[in-house]
Amino acid sequence: MSALLFFIAAIGVIAGAIGVVTLSNPFYSVLALVGHLLSLAVLFLLLRAEFVAAAQVVVYAGAVMVLYVFVVAYVGGEEQSLDEQLTRRARSRGADGRKLAGTLFAGALLVELFIALLGSGLKAVSSVGAPYAPGPRAFGTPAYIGNLLLTRFLLVFEAASLLLLIAAVGGVVLARRRGGLEGEADEGPRYTPLDILRPLGTGTMTEGVEGLALAHARSGEHDDGDAHGGGW
């Protein structure tokens, strides 16, 4: 039963991987990757890695793939202009050479990996894995993983959280609007009805920082400062 499940999941994994590489529409590539990830989660379950399988489905196939779908919908929808297609056709000879080189490289890598795996002489590779310890099963459960993460691998855990923070800040910095959109620059400063009713010097943040006179002297040239400084 587990052998049957393994082969079904393995076929799903490899078919999903090939689909990602060969499908021409990026949107279908993302969908193929979702199928690949779900099949891979089945393989993880067969290897008694329940928590990793759950995280794979929730984080990867859920959140990360939704992000991909959004970016594909944002970026990939535009049509190619004609001269772009012409240069593309002129470069198709180069594409053949690249495809050949890629095939050769991937084939060589595959042969090398198989030699490394099957000729490694590790006895344990041809076994079904470590025997179970007696008692209630602990290996791979969330409690087991959490215990390891908070005791032996605490430094790794903290480093991963710091890495996630850096990546979040980097994503915001990379994807922000620099200098605003084109239509935004010639808009004046935004007034709300409260600005008309409010008497001078009643504590906006600009007045608090710069002083009353300076803030109101600056409010005339407000749009320049806003368009360049306040990109986000």
Place this chain on the structure above:
Amino acid sequence: MNIGWYLAVSAVVFCVGAFGVMTRRNPLVVLLCLELMLNGANLALVAFSRMWGNGDGQILALVVMTVAACEVCIGLGMIVAIHRRRLPIDVDELRELQG
């Protein structure tokens, strides 16, 4: 099932991903193929973890998933920034890193 079967599947997935990274030109698909390579490595890690009955490989697989999520975040942010500047979304056209 022998652990060797899982390792063979992970090797195939890794090589398919490497092929995609080398041949595809859309950076979105290149990122997807990088995910494939990371997933191949993850499968090997979990298989080795099962082989020794030791959880370290699973922890490393989780860390690899974290790194992959960060890579996706940065990569997609770069693609969105490239798209904002109306540059072509094509890794052959984007030869220069200078903005």
